[in-house]
């Protein structure tokens with residue numbers, strides 16, 4: 001299955017195909033210098049599958065984990081591109097999860113003012129969400145993603161077979177971003193995840209539908225000036241929890257908790273039940289004052305209010321402007 005991303009001058013294919021990793025040359029020109037960026041937790045077999053198809057491939061591996069999504073890794077990739085003589089016509093391919101894609105994509109965005117980038121996401125989170133949309137970034141100053149660039153890939157190649165080596169905690173973490181999209185935009189997808197006896201049976205459909213939602217939203221609002229903010233459902237509080245927890249909770253787990261703060265009515269009950277079914281956290285005991293200061297440092301604040309995404313009926317959402325006082329109350333009460 002191939003979805004086509006088109007917005008203004010940006011055009012690329014999003015391929016979802018079992019076995020796609022074995023013939024990536026169908027979607028990206030490999031006849032040039034290629035830097036395959038990955039992290040130490042990504043099974044080497046995927047990296048080798050890509051490298052073996054490159055005429056002049058170089059591997060750059062950094063230590064796995066959100067702690068590596070920083071300026072140090074970013075500059076080390078740039079240094080390696082320089083050391084290996086990369087020119088403007090060469091390319092970076094990310095093989096890994098959202099951390100790899102965000103960091104490698106940002107390096108590709110900056111090197112020589114932007115070189116080609118191809119994303120091969122290998123976690124569920126990166127397959128259903130982070131690989132599409134062109135957002136690249138690294139963490140800085142204790143804050144999530146404050147430094148980054150919009151840099152769309154030449155292609156996104158999703159091989160669902162790579163999920164076979166992912167442990168269940170990482171799989172369920174990724175499911176959170178699909179639940180986020182379903183909760184805000186697609187009640188049928190939410191129902192599909194709710195009624196699934198086994199995720200394996202409907203994984204391809206979940207990936208396809210989640211990507212389709214993300215693709216359509218980003219096409220309409222590529223620079224995140226309006227509609228695209230819906231994708232931040234759960235992220236306002238989630239990012240603050242993620243920074244405060246310093247790596248003890250995964251990104252998707254923090255977003256899961258964040259969704260609980262920003263939902264009400266029947267939606268809150270359905271979201272909570274679904275998260276619990278996959279062993280995901282739905283509450284956190286981080287000091288609310290610490291979370292508040294984290295949110296106020298976050299880029300989504302404008303003036304005295306913070307705009308949040310709120311869901312009280314599955315499949316729909318509203319943007320709500322909340323004051324700092326209302327937010328402080330919400331953080332104390334665990335819900336808006």
Ligand SMILES: NC(=O)c1ccc[n+]([C@@H]2O[C@H](COP(=O)([O-])OP(=O)(O)OC[C@H]3O[C@@H](n4cnc5c(N)ncnc54)[C@H](O)[C@@H]3O)[C@@H](O)[C@H]2O)c1
Nearest residue numbers: 041042064097098099100122123125130135162165166251
């Ligand atoms: N750019 C965006 O639009 C966007 C959207 C959502 C999230 N994100 C970012 O994504 C990041 C989280 O991504 P993530 O959850 O993929 O984490 P991650 O990239 O850290 O990957 C999680 C772990 O899985 C390992 N791994 C990767 N593929 C594997 C495989 N197939 N089998 C076994 N292990 C594998 C990695 O080595 C790592 O240890 C966060 O930094 C978040 O900010 C970005």
